[in-house]
Amino acid sequence: MVDPAQNTLRFRDDAPAGDPAVTLEAFTDQSNALAVRIEPGEDARNLLPHLDRIRLVEVNFPTFGDGRGYSAARVLREAGYTGELRAVGDVLVDQIAFMKRCGFDAFQPDQPLDAADVDNALTRWPEVYQPTTDARVPIWGLRHGGDNG
Amino acid sequence: MYKYDQWDQAMVDARVAEFRDQCQRRIDGKLTEDQFKPLRLMNGLYLQLHAYMLRVAIPYGTLSGTQMRALASIADKFDRKYAHFTTRQNVQYNWIKLEDAGDILADLAKVEMHAIQTSGNCIRNISSDHFAGAAADEVVDPRPYAELLRQWSSFHPEFSYLPRKFKFAVIASETDRAAMRLHDIGINIVRNDAGELGAAFYVGGGMGRTPMIAPLVRDFVPLDQLITYAEACLRVYNRYGRRDNKYKARIKILVHELGAEEYTRQVEEEFALLLAQNIEPPIAELERIRTYFEDPAFEAGASVKLDRSDPDFAVWSDRNTHPHRQSGYVSAVISLKPVGGIPGDATADQMRLMAELTEQYSFDECRVTHTQNIVLPHVRKADLFALWQRLEAAGLGTPNLDQIGDIIACPGLDYCSLANARSIPIAQQISERFNASGKGDILGELKLKISGCINACGHHHAGHIGILGVDKKGVENYQLSLGGSEAEDTSLGKITGRGFDEAGIVDAVETSVDVYLAQRQDGERFLDTYRRIGMEPFKEALYG
Amino acid sequence: MKILTGNDLKTGAVTWWDGSGWSLHVDDAVDAGEEADAIIAQEEAARRINAPYAILAEKTEGGVRPAHIKDRIRGLGPTVRPDLTLKPGDPNAVREVI
Numbered sequence: 140m141v142d143p144a145q146n147t148l149r150f151r152d153d154a155p156a157g158d159p160a161v162t163l164e165a166f167t168d169q170s171n172a173l174a175v176r177i178e179p180g181e182d183a184r185n186l187l188p189h190l191d192r193i194r195l196v197e198v199n200f201p202t203f204g205d206g207r208g209y210s211a212a213r214v215l216r217e218a219g220y221t222g223e224l225r226a227v228g229d230v231l232v233d234q235i236a237f238m239k240r241c242g243f244d245a246f247q248p249d250q251p252l253d254a255a256d257v258d259n260a261l262t263r264w265p266e267v268y269q270p271t272t273d274a275r276v277p278i279w280g281l282r283h284g285g286d287n288g
Numbered sequence: 289m290y291k292y293d294q295w296d297q298a299m300v301d302a303r304v305a306e307f308r309d310q311c312q313r314r315i316d317g318k319l320t321e322d323q324f325k326p327l328r329l330m331n332g333l334y335l336q337l338h339a340y341m342l343r344v345a346i347p348y349g350t351l352s353g354t355q356m357r358a359l360a361s362i363a364d365k366f367d368r369k370y371a372h373f374t375t376r377q378n379v380q381y382n383w384i385k386l387e388d389a390g391d392i393l394a395d396l397a398k399v400e401m402h403a404i405q406t407s408g409n410c411i412r413n414i415s416s417d418h419f420a421g422a423a424a425d426e427v428v429d430p431r432p433y434a435e436l437l438r439q440w441s442s443f444h445p446e447f448s449y450l451p452r453k454f455k456f457a458v459i460a461s462e463t464d465r466a467a468m469r470l471h472d473i474g475i476n477i478v479r480n481d482a483g484e485l486g487a488a489f490y491v492g493g494g495m496g497r498t499p500m501i502a503p504l505v506r507d508f509v510p511l512d513q514l515i516t517y518a519e520a521c522l523r524v525y526n527r528y529g530r531r532d533n534k535y536k537a538r539i540k541i542l543v544h545e546l547g548a549e550e551y552t553r554q555v556e557e558e559f560a561l562l563l564a565q566n567i568e569p570p571i572a573e574l575e576r577i578r579t580y581f582e583d584p585a586f587e588a589g590a591s592v593k594l595d596r597s598d599p600d601f602a603v604w605s606d607r608n609t610h611p612h613r614q615s616g617y618v619s620a621v622i623s624l625k626p627v628g629g630i631p632g633d634a635t636a637d638q639m640r641l642m643a644e645l646t647e648q649y650s651f652d653e654c655r656v657t658h659t660q661n662i663v664l665p666h667v668r669k670a671d672l673f674a675l676w677q678r679l680e681a682a683g684l685g686t687p688n689l690d691q692i693g694d695i696i697a698c699p700g701l702d703y704c705s706l707a708n709a710r711s712i713p714i715a716q717q718i719s720e721r722f723n724a725s726g727k728g729d730i731l732g733e734l735k736l737k738i739s740g741c742i743n744a745c746g747h748h749h750a751g752h753i754g755i756l757g758v759d760k761k762g763v764e765n766y767q768l769s770l771g772g773s774e775a776e777d778t779s780l781g782k783i784t785g786r787g788f789d790e791a792g793i794v795d796a797v798e799t800s801v802d803v804y805l806a807q808r809q810d811g812e813r814f815l816d817t818y819r820r821i822g823m824e825p826f827k828e829a830l831y832g
Numbered sequence: 833m834k835i836l837t838g839n840d841l842k843t844g845a846v847t848w849w850d851g852s853g854w855s856l857h858v859d860d861a862v863d864a865g866e867e868a869d870a871i872i873a874q875e876e877a878a879r880r881i882n883a884p885y886a887i888l889a890e891k892t893e894g895g896v897r898p899a900h901i902k903d904r905i906r907g908l909g910p911t912v913r914p915d916l917t918l919k920p921g922d923p924n925a926v927r928e929v930i
Binding site for chain 3 (some may be wrong): 314315317321335336338340368382383384385387518529630700701703705707710712716762763765
Binding site for chain 2 (some may be wrong): 170179182203204206207208209213217232233234236237238240241253256259263264265266267268269270271272277278279281282283
């Protein structure tokens with residue numbers, strides 16, 4: 140899962156999209172673009188009409204403290220996006236578990252990833268309090284049999 | 289009160305392990321301070337003026353005797369034998385070592401406590417009414433809703449890197465005892481015309497640099513949509529709250545700049561989308577939580593008589609108790625504001641005594657108030673005298689609830705690296721002066737609040753009399769404000785004029801009080817007289 | 833003069849650059865002058881100090897007096913708890929810092 144040469148971490152079985160990710164602005168002009176990169180201030184919902192053809196969405200984190208990308212990811216997954224959702228930029232191993240819950244399935248941080256730290260981060264949380272599109276059963280589901288009906 | 293099940297415990301234990309690992313990686317140099325800082329803040333660990341400070345969460349201010357005793361042990365074992373109770377119902381230790389942090393969190397976890405999200409740009413401790421479950425005027429006990437929100441907000445994967453901190457308050461009465469409208473989100477549990485319970489959402493309040501009173505965003509969210517609606521409010525904030533300027537990053541700025549109507553529209557739009565995601569816990573979960581907040585085994589027919597023959601006891605019971613909905617019971621307020629003392633501080637010995645009294649006299653439950661006192665919510669009138677005697681002997685019996693001696697003060701420049709001026713010595717001098725002259729006894733309700741800097745942790749904007757410490761060319765200076773209120777008649781104090789030095793501000797408070805005494809009518813409080821006569825008479829007396 | 837201060841990473845104690853290391857006592861602080869930034873960078877990288885920064889101070893008969901009251905309080909301890917300061921036995925310590 141960790142590719143040290145590229146400093147990527149990927150949780151998908153399919154081949155990565157080879158196309159470079161274009162900016163959101165460029166993407167809306169290029170009907171054959173398959174990969175797009177969104178910046179924190181950009182509205183991920185602009186991509187909703189095009190979800191079918193997108194194979195890769197890169198979400199940039201220029202500084203790890205800017206958490207807008209977490210909402211961007213959830214918004215896309217909630218809308219039914221199933222392609223690769225990659226967190227790039229200032230992504231620290233301590234954020235990976237939450238990012239994964241928000242729907243990211245690939246990570247390409249600026250800083251090198253330590254495999255042992257990654258492993259710890261991913262196995263740290265035995266349960267979760269909230270449901271997301273990652274389909275983990277939230278604690279209230281364990282208490283009351285899995286659904287909120 | 290709520291008790292963890294195996295899953296709550298597993299989460300807190302996992303957090304302890306995570307933070308131990310993060311501390312070790314910092315000590316080993318694998319994390320820089322810039323990378324470590326938000327992680328340690330999310331575990332309540334600040335680097336403060338003299339040392340690391342740890343802020344321990346006390347969810348909606350509720351504690352058991354065992355927990356209070358554990359807090360005392362931590363003060364002895366890891367700190368300097370005292371702790372400070374805060375204006376957000378939490379507790380702080382001022383002399384913590386990073387190398388002990390993991391062990392402290394482990395000790396806390398043993399008694400179902402933690403320091404999760406008590407700092408950082410995330411959802412903080414959810415505060416509530418310190419008379420919850422006891423007050424006659426509440427619609428329901430608000431704390432089950434606070435607990436539901438607490439679990440929802442803990443380790444929330446989307447909302448851990450917000451533009452800024454986020455504070456909730458939850459109440460369930462018309463009387464606001466939690467400064468509800470001065471929070472990022474204030475929730476009031478109400479009944480609609482059909483008698484159903486729901487949540488009124490107020491969004492965009494706060495103090496600090498630009499104080500604002502939260503507007504009503506939705507007057508009735510059904511209980512089975514509470515979490516989904518909160519999520520919608522937070523998501524709009526996470527996406528659109530300002531990130532360019534730390535001083536304009538709270539949700540109050542977003543609501544103000546968009547306008548409440550547009551913010552509401554965006555929330556409703558997001559809410560409609562989120563409903564399809566089924567993120568709401570089942571009502572069964574709320575009902576499960578509610579079972580922890582049922583009435584304790586009140587004694588039926590408890591005596592309503594109070595022997596007032598001891599005059600000191602009579603004064604204390606008149607001032608420091610609050611009516612209880614169960615006949616024969618009261619809520620008792622333990623003052624952490626002895627004359628000339630440090631507001632909100634308690635020694636480890638005092639904490640152990642309070643633990644004992646909590647167990648003996650209040651069904652093993654006490655509360656921390658946002659005014660830095662401790663409440664024993666369910667005390668039999670028959671036990672009140674014995675309780676008071678024990679409090680008196682320990683310096684915890686000052687009969688000054690909501691009076692001028694019941695000062696709210698942040699730690700200020702004596703402890704806090706953000707501060708511009710010392711707040712505690714001002715509090716001490718005011719307390720001593722009004723006690724020595726006896727004037728404090730004839731003023732009635734007067735809520736005086738002191739902040740050592742613009743961050744307003746002392747809630748000075750909401751003080752009937754407010755004091756703000758500023759830095760005037762390297763010298764401490766104090767601004768006086770009048771007419772603030774944290775209750776349901778929420779208002780923000782107005783500055784009187786130019787500031788005063790240390791001696792001057794104490795005189796200025798006395799001058800203002802003298803104007804009130806000269807002008808008050810028919811049992812008016814200070815606040816009422818100010819609202820009636822306005823600022824002019826005070827300005828006149830202060831500045832001539 | 834320009835003196836350097838920071839916190840010990842593990843204990844959190846406030847410390848002052850004394851020319852060769854980090855002392856608990858502000859009176860040991862030396863003038864870092866032009867070297868301030870270089871010393872800060874070197875010490876932080878070696879993890880001998882956490883969150884260091886430079887402040888203005890003057891040399892006095894008694895020792896070293898930081899220019900700003902905040903730093904003076906930092907060098908002593910909370911003025912309202914003399915027993916918890918670095919000079920619990922000195923009745924003048926608090927007055928001198930204010």
